[in-house]
Amino acid sequence: MKFSANLGFLWADRSLPDAIRAAKAAGFDAVECHFPYGDPAAETRAALEETGLAMLGLNTRRGDVTAGDNGLAALPDRQEEARAAIDEALAYARETKTGAVHVMAGNTKDPCARTTFEVNLAYACEKAAPDGIMILIEPLNPRDAPGYFLNGTALAAEIIHDVDQPNLRLMFDCYHVEIIEGDVIRRLETLLPVIGHIQIASVPDRGIPDHGELDYASVLSRLAELGWERPIGAEYLPAGDPDPDMSWLARFQNKG
Template identity: 60%
Template sequence: MRFSANLGFLWAELSLPDAIRAAKTAGFDAVECHWPFATPAAEVRAALDETCLQMLGLNTARGDVSAGENGLAALPDRIDDAHAAIDEAISYASAIGCKSVHVMAGFSSALDARETFVANLGYACTQAAPHGITILIEPLNRYDAPGYFLKTTAQAVDVIYSVHAPNLKLMFDCYHVQLMEGDLTRKLTNLMTHIGHIQFASVPDRGPPNTGEVNYDHIFGVIGSLGYNKPLGAEYKPKVPTDETLSWLHRR
C-alpha cells in the first residue's frame, strides 16, 4: 500500500511547505491538506516540486468558523458564498497540481438542503472538469460533527446519482464510516466504484492506525484486493509529535 499524509493534522505545527518536506522525509508517497489558502500557492507548488510529492486533495472553505460553520454547500441561504468557496478551491488546486477538491456540505437541516447541495455540486463538477479535477463528498460522523448534512455513505451515493457527473466521487473515511455504519469490509467492497479517495484513523480516538477497534492490516488488505492502488490518506490526530507516531508506516 501507498500512503498520503494529511497535513491538516500531521505536522500541523509546521508551515505547509515545511510539512510537505517532513512528509517526504518520513517516507509518505503523497500529501493532502484541509484549508491551504493562507499559504501562497507558489510556495506550496515549489515544495511539491522539490519533494516530487503530489497534493491529492484539499477542502473548500468552511465559511464563518467563528459562527460554527463547517462548509457551505448544503446551506440554501449561502449559495453565492458556496460558489465562491468552490471557485477558490478549484483555482488553488489547479495552481498546485492537485486533482481533488472536497466540497464541504456544512451544518444544515433545511427542507431544501439536499436540493441545494445537489445544485452546488453540479456547479462544482462543471467548474472542475476543465482542470481534470475530481469533486469529493465525505459523510462525517454525528459525534464529531453533529448536525452535518452528509452523514452516511448511502446518502452520499444517492447524491452522487442525482448529480450524475463523472467527476463526482465519494471520499470514504474509514474513521467516520466505522462510527456511523461499521461493516467496513462490505462497505468498501460495495462502494468501490464510487470511491475517489480513502482515509483512515483509529476508532474511536482518531489516533494512528495501530490502535483502536479497527484492524487496519485487514482493511488495507481488503482495499488492495479490490484493486485500489492510490495512496491512502492518514488523517489522524497525533497526541505526540508526528514523527513519534509513525511506527505503523515504517514497518510496511
Template identity: 60%
Template sequence: MRFSANLGFLWAGLDLPGAIRAAAAAGFDAVECHWPYETAPEAVLAALAETGLPMLGLNTRRGLPGENGLAALPGREAEARAEIDRAIAYARAIGCGAVHVMAGVAEGPAAEAIFLANLAHACRAAPDLTILIEPLNRYDAPGYFLSRSGQALRLIERAGQENLKLMFDCYHLQIMEGDLSRRLQALMPIIGHVQIAAVPDRGAPDHGELDYRHICRVLRDLGWQRPIGAEYRPAGPTEDSLGWLPQLRAT
C-alpha cells in the same frame, strides 16, 4: 500500499511548505491538506516540486465558526460557489487532483437541493478534477448535512456527474455504520479517496477498533492503487507515531 500525509493533522504546527518537506522526510508517498489558502500557491508548488510529492486534495473553506462548510446552506449559494471556484483555482495552481466540497450544518430537502446544485457547479467547473463529498460522524460534526455512505451514494447517483466521488473516511464511517469491508466492496466504484485513523480516539492507525492490516488487504484485493490518506491526531511528535507506516505499506 502507498500513503498520503494529511498535513492539517500530522504537522499542524508547521507552515504548509514545511509540512510538505516533513512528510517527505518521514517517507510518505503523497500529501493532502485542509485549507491552504493563507499560503501562496507558488510556495506550495515549490515545496511539492522540491520533494516530488503530489498534493492529492484540499477542502473548500468552512465559512463562519460552526458552519463546517457552505455548499448545503440555504441562502448562501453565491458564497458557496465563490468558495468552490476559489478551491478549484488553488488546486489547479498547485497541481492538486481533488477538491472536497464541504456541505455544512444543514438538513432537509431544501439543503439537499442546494447541495446538489452546488456540486453540479463544481463538477462542471472542474471536469479535470475529482470533486469529493465526505460523510462526517455525528459526534465530531453534529448537524453536518452528510453523515452516511448511503446518503452519499444517493447524492452521487442523483448528481449524475462522472467526476463526483466519495471520500471514504474509515474513521467516520466506522463510527456511524461499521462493516467497512462490505462497504468498501459495495462502494468501490464511487470511491475517490480513502482516509484512515484509529477508532474511537482518531489516533495513529495502529490500535483501536479497526485492524488496518485487514482494511489494506481488502483495498488491495479490490484493486485500490492510489495512496491512502493518514488523517489522524498524533498523541505526541508525529515522527514518533509512524511505526504503522512500514507495517501497513508491507501489507
C-alpha cells in the same frame, strides 16, 4: 500499499511547504491537506516540486467557524458564498496541481439542503472538469460534526447518482464510517465504484491507525485484493509530538 500524509493534522504546527517536506522525510508517498489558503499557492507548488510529492486533495473553506459553520454547499441561503469557496478551492488546486477538492456540505436540516447541495456540486464538477480535478463529498460522523448534512454513505451514494457527473466521487473515511455505520470492509466492497479517496485513523480516538476497533491490517489487505492502488490518506491526530512516530507507516507500506 501507498499512503498520503494529511497535513491538516500531521505537522500542523508548520507552514504547509515545511509540512510537505516533513512528509517526504517520513516516507509518505503523497500529501493532502484541509485548508491551505494561508500559504501562497506558489510556495506550496514549489515544495511539491522539490519533494516530488503530489497533493491529492484539499477542502473548500468551512465559512464562519466562530459562528458554527462547517461548510456551505448545502446551505440554501449561502449559495453565493458556497460558490465563491468552490472557485477559490479550484483555483488553489489548479495552481498546485492538486487532484481533488472536497466540497464541504455544512450544518443544516433545511428541507432544501439536498437540492442545494446537488446544484452546487454540479457547478463544482463543471468548473473542475476541464482541469481533470475530482470533486469529493465526505460523510462526517455526528460525534465530531454534529448537525452535518451529509451523515451517511447511502445518502452520499444517492447524491452522486443524482448529480451524475463523472468527476464526482465519495471520500470514504474509515474512521467516520465506522462510527456512523460500521461494517467498513463490506461498505468498501459495495461502494468501491464511486469511491475517489480513502482515509484512515484509529477508532475511537482518531489516533495512529494501528490500534482500536478497526483492524486496518485486514482493511488494507482487502483493499489490495480489490485492486486499490491509489494512496490511502493518513488523516489521524498525532499524540502531541512535533515529530510523530511513523513506525506504523513502513509496516503498512509493506502490506500491499
